[in-house]
Amino acid sequence: MNVSEQEQSLLYRTWKKSFLYPYWKNKYLTILLLPTLLFFALFHYGPLYGLQIAFKEYNFFDGIWGSAWVGMQHFERLFEMQSFWEVFRNTIIISFYKFLFGFPAPIIFALLLNELRHAIFKRVVQTISYFPHFVSWVILAGIFTVFLSPSMGPINIVLKAIGLDPIYFLADTSWFRTVLVSTEVWKDLGWGTIIYLAALSGVNTELYEVAKVDGANRFQRVWHVTLPALVPVITIMMVLSIGKLINDDFDQVFNLYNPAVYSVGDVLSTYTYRQGLVEMQYSFATAVGLFKNLIALVMVLSANWVANRLNNYGLW
Amino acid sequence: MKETSLGSRIFDFANILFMIILCCSTLYPFLYLLSMSLSPSTVSFAQIRIIPEALTLENYQQVLGYDYVIRGFINSLIRTILGTILMVAFTVAAAFVLAKKQFPHRRFWTMFIVMTMFFSGGLIPSYLLVKDLHLMNTVWALVLPGLVNAFQLIIARNFMMSLPEELEEAAKMDGANEIKILIKVIIPLSMPIIATLALWNAVGHWNQWFDSLIYMTDRDNDVLQVVMRRIVLQGNMEAMNGMMPQDSSNINPETLKAATVMVTTLPIICVYPFVQKYFVKGMMIGSVKG
Numbered sequence: 115m116n117v118s119e120q121e122q123s124l125l126y127r128t129w130k131k132s133f134l135y136p137y138w139k140n141k142y143l144t145i146l147l148l149p150t151l152l153f154f155a156l157f158h159y160g161p162l163y164g165l166q167i168a169f170k171e172y173n174f175f176d177g178i179w180g181s182a183w184v185g186m187q188h189f190e191r192l193f194e195m196q197s198f199w200e201v202f203r204n205t206i207i208i209s210f211y212k213f214l215f216g217f218p219a220p221i222i223f224a225l226l227l228n229e230l231r232h233a234i235f236k237r238v239v240q241t242i243s244y245f246p247h248f249v250s251w252v253i254l255a256g257i258f259t260v261f262l263s264p265s266m267g268p269i270n271i272v273l274k275a276i277g278l279d280p281i282y283f284l285a286d287t288s289w290f291r292t293v294l295v296s297t298e299v300w301k302d303l304g305w306g307t308i309i310y311l312a313a314l315s316g317v318n319t320e321l322y323e324v325a326k327v328d329g330a331n332r333f334q335r336v337w338h339v340t341l342p343a344l345v346p347v348i349t350i351m352m353v354l355s356i357g358k359l360i361n362d363d364f365d366q367v368f369n370l371y372n373p374a375v376y377s378v379g380d381v382l383s384t385y386t387y388r389q390g391l392v393e394m395q396y397s398f399a400t401a402v403g404l405f406k407n408l409i410a411l412v413m414v415l416s417a418n419w420v421a422n423r424l425n426n427y428g429l430w
Numbered sequence: 431m432k433e434t435s436l437g438s439r440i441f442d443f444a445n446i447l448f449m450i451i452l453c454c455s456t457l458y459p460f461l462y463l464l465s466m467s468l469s470p471s472t473v474s475f476a477q478i479r480i481i482p483e484a485l486t487l488e489n490y491q492q493v494l495g496y497d498y499v500i501r502g503f504i505n506s507l508i509r510t511i512l513g514t515i516l517m518v519a520f521t522v523a524a525a526f527v528l529a530k531k532q533f534p535h536r537r538f539w540t541m542f543i544v545m546t547m548f549f550s551g552g553l554i555p556s557y558l559l560v561k562d563l564h565l566m567n568t569v570w571a572l573v574l575p576g577l578v579n580a581f582q583l584i585i586a587r588n589f590m591m592s593l594p595e596e597l598e599e600a601a602k603m604d605g606a607n608e609i610k611i612l613i614k615v616i617i618p619l620s621m622p623i624i625a626t627l628a629l630w631n632a633v634g635h636w637n638q639w640f641d642s643l644i645y646m647t648d649r650d651n652d653v654l655q656v657v658m659r660r661i662v663l664q665g666n667m668e669a670m671n672g673m674m675p676q677d678s679s680n681i682n683p684e685t686l687k688a689a690t691v692m693v694t695t696l697p698i699i700c701v702y703p704f705v706q707k708y709f710v711k712g713m714m715i716g717s718v719k720g
Contacts, residue, residue, distance in 0.1 A: 118435065137534055140533055140534065142608035145609075146523040146526060146527050146612065147524050149535070150520050150521075150523065151524075154543055154546055154578070154580075157574065158551075160551070161555035161559050162551050162560060164555025164577050164709065165552070166555075167555070167558075176556065178562075187502065227449075230446070235446070242453045242457060244706060245460075246456060248698050248702060248705070249698060250637035250655055251638075252637075252658060252659050252663070253637075253658065256658060256662040256663060256687070256691040257460065259461050260466070260684065261560075308713045312713075332441065369663060371660070391559070396558070400552060403552030403553055407552055411549055414548060
């Protein structure tokens with residue numbers, strides 16, 4: 115073996131030990147995965163780089179990197195602002211009510227569906243109840259603005275017919291949150307049942323037989339057999355929804371609200387949009403968004419922690 | 431198990447009644463708008479019933495004769511087709527790789543992707559990124575930022591992990607490389623999950639509007655949902671002008687708005703019966719094994 119051959123084999127051995135070698139060995143797999151990794155790096159990790167403008171005074175000419183640092187100034191301004199606290203409160207209140215009504219509703223609905231004995235009727239009900247989930251909030255808002263309109267909406271026509279004053283649901287501060295919560299529950303009630311029905315289909319039917327022999331009536335069987343079967347799924351779903359509590363539904367609020375109800379309906383995400391893209395206060399809006407995302411992250415993590423503690427059934 | 435007790439029968443009756451009321455309340459708003467869109471524009475609104483007294487297609491003629499609506503429809507169609515094809519291709523390829531035990535640092539790369547489900551740069555940094563990449567007013571601004579969804583990728587990966595390994599090994603013996611295996615063996619076996627992904631994303635793209643609203647500054651590039659938003663929600667007269675008939679003094683624009691809403695909804699209604707069961711199936715695959 116001459117010197118250059120020795121060198122080559124040494125080079126080859128180092129190469130074989132390098133972390134890149136397995137990728138070379140699986141080069142086809144690497145080629146298949148690479149575009150997706152680049153996508154996540156660019157479009158998910160990339161915007162994290164832009165987050166620094168929450169601590170800068172962004173201006174268009176200097177760009178993200180070149181703009182001057184201003185420290186916590188935007189956050190200080192944020193926490194001093196009356197309007198921010200109003201928006202924050204709205205977010206919490208609306209999310210809380212959506213959780214309060216929107217979380218148990220699909221569970222109850224799934225239990226009731228499960229009691230239907232006519233298979234075709236059950237399928238028809240399910241098919242119809244899933245439908246609104248597939249329709250965007252833009253379309254639904256279009257429908258509801260007509261439907262709830264004070265002059266021609268059917269609800270107000272009925273109200274007028276029985277001698278009551280019409281209600282301008284979408285511009286009345288005392289009604290707007292009710293509209294948000296009820297339309298949300300209405301939209302996703304059916305869809306939310308899927309996962310519970312899946313869990314219910316896995317319940318061992320022998321358990322029902324046994325319960326029946328023991329003399330349990332229908333309600334007792336639901337209470338002692340069906341419901342316990344749902345507990346693990348309910349836990350997971352609760353963790354997920356608690357994590358989402360602060361991620362208010364931008365699409366819904368943005369399409370339904372108007373300046374008359376900003377005081378009760380404006381939420382963190384719509385506020386971010388208006389401050390950022392309408393008022394062009396990029397840095398300030400980024401600070402609001404960052405604040406919101408941090409809270410959301412903490413909430414998911416803590417909800418998962420609690421679920422793990424409760425019954426070892428967290429998301430991870 | 432037949433139930434015969436009186437209480438049980440009353441419950442069944444009440445339950446069925448409740449389900450019927452629920453279905454009606456779900457369908458009523460849609461049927462109301464449909465009825466309105468089919469009514470002549472001179473109708474008074476107290477008269478609108480589920481079954482209109484007079485039927486006319488004139489609202490649809492007006493709406494569909496308006497090139498802003500037609501262009502929106504075409505823009506929506508382009509983004510839906512392009513976005514769905516790219517998304518399925520990327521997701522399937524990546525899921526195949528992440529399902530392979532021999533791929534180096536597989537757990538790390540999976541985490542790299544899963545992590546993105548729990549944080550995001552937020553609205554403004556994402557907007558600035560798209561702007562800095564010069565994607566504004568191109569269809570890429572609507573397609574690229576949401577190209578692969580981490581959750582869907584994991585579902586597809588779990589599906590592929592459940593496929594029998596022997597098939598791949600046999601193909602390998604025959605001298606096939608990984609790309610060939612993916613195309614010849616894995617994709618045909620993965621058609622259920624591929625159909626699910628395609629439908630999820632097609633519906634998702636059709637319904638998406640916010641990205642178009644912020645990234646498309648030229649009205650010619652608006653997708654149909656944005657067109658509808660401008661006409662119906664903002665009651666934008668300028669946006670409506672093109673479809674109002676010449677002599678519009680005693681014409682009520684509300685029926686035109688209803689027709690616009692229906693035009694945007696119809697594609698969903700048409701595919702819904704076929705799509706629905708795939709969605710449900712996909713949800714199950716995702717939830718049970720996720």
